Amino acid sequence: MTGPYGDSTRSVKAVAADAVPGAPVAQPPVPAAAYHIPPSEDDSLDSYGRYHNPTWRQLESALAELEGATTALTFGSGMAAITSVLRALAKPGLTLVVPADGYYQVRRYAVEYLAPQGITVIQAKCADIIDAATGADVVLAETPSNPGLDVVDLHALAMTCRGRGATLIVDNTTATPLGQQPLSLGADLVVASATKSLSGHHDLLAGYVAGCHVDQMAAIEHERRIAGPILGAFEAWLVLRSIATAGLRFERQCQNALAMALTLRAHPAVRSVRYPGLADDPSHEVANRQMKRFGGIVSIELEDAAAVHRFVHNSDLFVSSTSFGGIHSSVDRRARWGDPVGEGFARISAGIEDTDDLIADIEHALARP
Numbered sequence: 001m002t003g004p005y006g007d008s009t010r011s012v013k014a015v016a017a018d019a020v021p022g023a024p025v026a027q028p029p030v031p032a033a034a035y036h037i038p039p040s041e042d043d044s045l046d047s048y049g050r051y052h053n054p055t056w057r058q059l060e061s062a063l064a065e066l067e068g069a070t071t072a073l074t075f076g077s078g079m080a081a082i083t084s085v086l087r088a089l090a091k092p093g094l095t096l097v098v099p100a101d102g103y104y105q106v107r108r109y110a111v112e113y114l115a116p117q118g119i120t121v122i123q124a125k126c127a128d129i130i131d132a133a134t135g136a137d138v139v140l141a142e143t144p145s146n147p148g149l150d151v152v153d154l155h156a157l158a159m160t161c162r163g164r165g166a167t168l169i170v171d172n173t174t175a176t177p178l179g180q181q182p183l184s185l186g187a188d189l190v191v192a193s194a195t196k197s198l199s200g201h202h203d204l205l206a207g208y209v210a211g212c213h214v215d216q217m218a219a220i221e222h223e224r225r226i227a228g229p230i231l232g233a234f235e236a237w238l239v240l241r242s243i244a245t246a247g248l249r250f251e252r253q254c255q256n257a258l259a260m261a262l263t264l265r266a267h268p269a270v271r272s273v274r275y276p277g278l279a280d281d282p283s284h285e286v287a288n289r290q291m292k293r294f295g296g297i298v299s300i301e302l303e304d305a306a307a308v309h310r311f312v313h314n315s316d317l318f319v320s321s322t323s324f325g326g327i328h329s330s331v332d333r334r335a336r337w338g339d340p341v342g343e344g345f346a347r348i349s350a351g352i353e354d355t356d357d358l359i360a361d362i363e364h365a366l367a368r369p
Helices: 007-015 054-067 078-089 104-117 126-133 154-164 214-227 233-243 246-265 284-290 305-314 355-367
Strands: 071-075 095-099 120-124 138-142 167-171 189-193 207-211 272-274 297-301 330-333 345-349
Touching: 007 054, 007 233, 007 246, 054 071, 054 207, 054 233, 071 078, 071 214, 078 104, 078 138, 078 167, 078 189, 078 207, 078 214, 095 104, 095 126, 104 120, 120 126, 126 138, 126 154, 138 154, 154 167, 154 284, 207 214, 246 272, 246 297, 246 345, 246 355, 305 330, 305 355
Parallel strands: 095 120, 095 138, 138 167, 167 189
Antiparallel strands: 071 207, 189 207, 272 297, 297 345, 330 345
16 A cells, blocks of 8 residues: 555556557547457457457556556456356355355355355354354455444454465455555455446446456456456446546545544434444454555444435435445445344445535434424
């Protein structure tokens, strides 16, 4: 995370194309499915859209740069990236640890698809995942967890996995590479949904894997090639275009999230608030050691489901949406999706609105019956 540039400069430089006189400063997308194949059968050239695309390569180069990786691979969604990694690395007879308090679809995939193939699946919460890793071959950690915002000590977890010879995969969606770099803390692979803060405009789905181990990345690329969960060239270009402003957007989102957390914590209608950036948050000590920024998500507990619905109805700025990381601030009542949380639990995603306007809107929305 150290270097000569700040986050916005890193973001702009990551997507910059080579300076070729007469060529566009911003490269256009290349939506090619088929390419002219030379008689020499040169395998280094692009041949088919499911195998290669120059827009992918530019995006993958940018993602690798931001994550501190040597290689990155793009996918059609964050879930496609995660499942591809697990299919490539979690083989029958091995033991896999997945988050019990992370994204619920990952648990479903592990239980419904991987376990029947002879993979032992262990579900562990953030607080227990280091202990669970002592008997694992592959460990998938999500930190901060979604939606509870607990934080895993990645250095300690990486040391446990290394001693065991286990592969450590970290879902970096919530933190983004501008908030945390798991590879520098000992992780083997990073997976993330670029749908969220990196693209940040609620208009596309994308995911990626980043790492430094040649054999692991080759196995994942092979899985992508034969299974086909690819990212469209135009979507790849949109992510590239969005990454250039990710530093600015994420800085404002983190600023707004902290201000919202402080305001909500002081309101009598709010039973509890979780945000790793709060000095008294249970995860703050670990987060402060390994995160540069604490993210744009705040989790709160209101009285019940009706209280969450009233909050959204009374608000002029918050939209009801199940994704996060976009330019619009949003609220999502997570119990409706089956997360093991209370009926009044809500995940708030901070957008890029002016901080004072968001605070005034929160106070207005909570004050109205």
